[in-house]
Amino acid sequence: MGKPLGDFIRAKRDSVQPESLGLPARGRRRSPGLRRLDLAARAGISVEYLTRIEQGRDTNPSTAVVNALADALSLDPSERNHLRYLAKITRGGCAARIEPVPPPRQVRPSVLATLRLLEPGIAVVTNRLGDLLAWTGGFESVAGAAGVLDAAAPNLTRYVFTDPRARTFFADWADIADQQAFDLWLAPSVENLEWLTAELVPVAGPEFARRLKRHVVPPRGVLRLSHPAGPELRLVRETLELAADAQQLVVFLPADEHTAQAVDQLRGQRLRLRSIS
Numbered sequence: 001m002g003k004p005l006g007d008f009i010r011a012k013r014d015s016v017q018p019e020s021l022g023l024p025a026r027g028r029r030r031s032p033g034l035r036r037l038d039l040a041a042r043a044g045i046s047v048e049y050l051t052r053i054e055q056g057r058d059t060n061p062s063t064a065v066v067n068a069l070a071d072a073l074s075l076d077p078s079e080r081n082h083l084r085y086l087a088k089i090t091r092g093g094c095a096a097r098i099e100p101v102p103p104p105r106q107v108r109p110s111v112l113a114t115l116r117l118l119e120p121g122i123a124v125v126t127n128r129l130g131d132l133l134a135w136t137g138g139f140e141s142v143a144g145a146a147g148v149l150d151a152a153a154p155n156l157t158r159y160v161f162t163d164p165r166a167r168t169f170f171a172d173w174a175d176i177a178d179q180q181a182f183d184l185w186l187a188p189s190v191e192n193l194e195w196l197t198a199e200l201v202p203v204a205g206p207e208f209a210r211r212l213k214r215h216v217v218p219p220r221g222v223l224r225l226s227h228p229a230g231p232e233l234r235l236v237r238e239t240l241e242l243a244a245d246a247q248q249l250v251v252f253l254p255a256d257e258h259t260a261q262a263v264d265q266l267r268g269q270r271l272r273l274r275s276i277s
Contacts, residue, residue, distance in 0.1 A: 003056025004185065005086040008215035010054050012073045013039050021074065034073075042072035059090050078217040082185065086215075089190050100195035103127055103188045103246070105153065107134045111242065111249065120267050122235070122252040125242075128186040129196050130157030133247065141266045142252070145228045156180060157196065161204035171224035171232065178218040181211035188246035222255050231262035 014033035023038055040050045045065060052058035053065075061069075066087045070080045107125050115123055115136055122142055124135040132154040135143075143149060146169040148159055157180040160166045160173070170176045187193040200208055225233040234255040239248050254260035 003054075003090075004213075004215065005059075005061075005083075005090045006054040006056050007213050008083060008086055009039075009050075009069060009073075011215050012075070012079070016073060039069070039072055043068040045069075061087060061090075063087075076217075082215065082217060085185065089185075089193075099191060100198050101189070101191040102195050103129060103131065103192040105131060105133055107247070108245065111245070111247075114249065118251065122263065124250050125247055126156065126250060127188055127247050128183045129188070129192060130155045130160075130180055130183070132156060138263070138267050139252070141268065142225065142227065142233065142263065146225075155196075157184065158200060158204075161200060161208045168226055169228075171226050175218065175221075176223075177207070177211055178214070178216070179220060181208065181214070182216070182218050184212065185215075223252065227262070227266065229266060231259075231266075233262055234259045 013036070016034045018034055018038060021034070021038075021042070023034075036047050036050050036054075040047045043050070043065070045068065049058065049065075053061055066084060070083050073079075075083060111125060112134055115125065115134055118138075119136050120138045121136060122138040124139045125133045127133070132149065135149075140149060147163055147165045148154060148156065148169070151158075160170070160177055160180050166176075167173045184193055184197065187196070197212065220237065223233075223235045223237055225235065227233055235252040236255050238251045238253065240251075241248055254263055
């Protein structure tokens with residue numbers, strides 16, 4: 001898994017301009033952003049300690065230190081949550097070697113019943129790894145023709161990074177790739193994260209590895225799809241967290257009248273619910 005906590009702190013430090021924090025510009029430097037000396041001073045820790053954290057040699061920073069680093073970097077709420085999560089998995093993973101384990105694919109009957117109530121809408125049950133666990137016929141009418149559901153155990157992250165059709169289907173492929181890579185850090189468990197990344201790194205190549213290590217909280221605007229049947233769809237995503245299951249119920253709503261009409265045509269009259277366990 002490397003040193004995700006240190007990678008994130010280093011990435012944020014490199015992206016911060018000293019002047020934005022009221023620090024004097026120090027002329028031309030070999031590396032961009034905030035110096036370790038400046039960040040350590042703002043966080044009230046030693047440069048040596050900050051170096052150990054960034055290099056992955058200290059895997060148990062206290063909550064106070066994590067919060068001080070968040071304040072020193074002026075992180076927004078989403079970035080603070082990500083920093084705390086990385087600190088948590090860093091502490092949890094330091095005691096022993098992590099064994100990759102696939103996440104469970106079961107969906108509770110009550111969640112499946114909720115999906116049926118959402119027909120003929122576009123909805124899917126997924127997890128942060130991108131596993132597509134159950135979906136409405138409306139979702140299948142939108143995503144099926146592009147090959148998203150072709151695999152026996154479909155996974156959106158694998159599709160985005162390994163299926164050439166994804167770069168056409170997602171009009172903003174780079175944004176979707178950033179989102180899928182970032183969400184892996186919020187996987188049901190560290191073991192699940194290791195399981196998928198160990199599989200994807202060899203086949204998805206440097207494009208995937210680079211995005212996984214960026215640790216930049218991605219924006220999530222309107223989803224634009226170039227459907228194989230012709231219409232461009234613009235969809236708004238609403239996500240309901242199923243915390244007890246480490247899953248999400250995602251509902252896609254037409255962002256405009258043109259999309260609403262196109263979706264009606266794609267869905268047709270025969271809609272069904274399918275789940276994979």
